[in-house]
Amino acid sequence: MLSRLFSEVLPDVQRLAADWVDDNENEDCKDKDEEHEPCHLGEDDLDEPQEGSSRAESEMAGDDDEDDDAEEEECGDENSGDKPKKRGPKKRKMTAARVERSKMRRIKANARERTRMHDLNSALDNLRKVVPCYSKTQKLSKIETLRLAKNYILALGEILRNGKRPDVVTYVQMLCKGLSQPTTNLVAGCLQLNTRNFLTEQCSDGARLHMPSSPFSVHAYSYRCSRLSSPHYQPGTGALNLRGHSYGSGYEAVYPPGGTSPDYSSPDYEGQHSPPICLSGRHQDSTETDRNYHYSMHYTGLTTSRPGHSLPFGPSGGRGAAAHSENIPPFHDVHLHHDRAPPYEDLNAFFHN
DNA sequence: TAGGCCATCTGGTCCT
């Protein structure tokens, strides 16, 4: 399996990862530059806004030959007055025809820009579908999609480089680095499901489920990136309170076995914390009922669509799955991508074999 | 009401 994986995806992933690493290496510099150069407008631009606009007008009306002669005459005798000679493109008089043409050009440019942005958004949608945790109903924001995609590529590259699967803790850490709190929880929740599927498979063989001893200890994926900086963390409860809402078995219990809070003094938690980005409502639904429904539905897709993968536990003890299983197409909502064609399947198989 | 996210418009710049 590993050799097949290597032969199929190694070239692409290495190339992508290399590009991303390059970008990553330049990221700090770019950020610093942006900090010191927040605006592209120079002082000249601010002082003489007409300079640029007249230039634009000139450009936009460049095909207007009929007015050119008049323009030349209009600006021809520049030394006659006391006023200092003006530099730069000569301002042209905007005739009605020119204004009309300018409007038409602007309309066309707007249409092109719209199309361009739509293409960009559709590419982002495609990207959303190939990063971990795709949801039709709870779309990741653009920036989160890009961050997650970057982390995903880096993680895959790391897997290929090492030739072995990382533990879930490491994997989640890689994926969630720099992500906002809701995205982090979404990804972590998906991975938790994946891990549970793995555990369930073992249980189906008659083995007794004993998560703490599992190589993918569900409780133990204590990623450092955001949870620790989260104001929603409730020390001592062993639960992560998202937006003031303590999620059920589906998205809680991300702390070590026993429900104890993590050791903040541990060097493990000195890594990067995700920025204190406010929680976006678009990642969760507006009401608690809706939230429960959606998270149940996520489990539903995962639990009911794969015979033999039914989970003995889940949100609301599987009640949601029972409630929605008939109506929810498999994997149509949030899911990991192990249901797709290889190489995703193979990559995901790292966590199942 | 503030803040986040988004779509759209707009003008500037660069490239072909």
Next chain:
DNA sequence: AGGACCAGATGGCCTA
């Protein structure tokens, strides 16, 4: 010249 790309401005929508 025209198109692509970019970034700023603006307003709408949604949520806490």
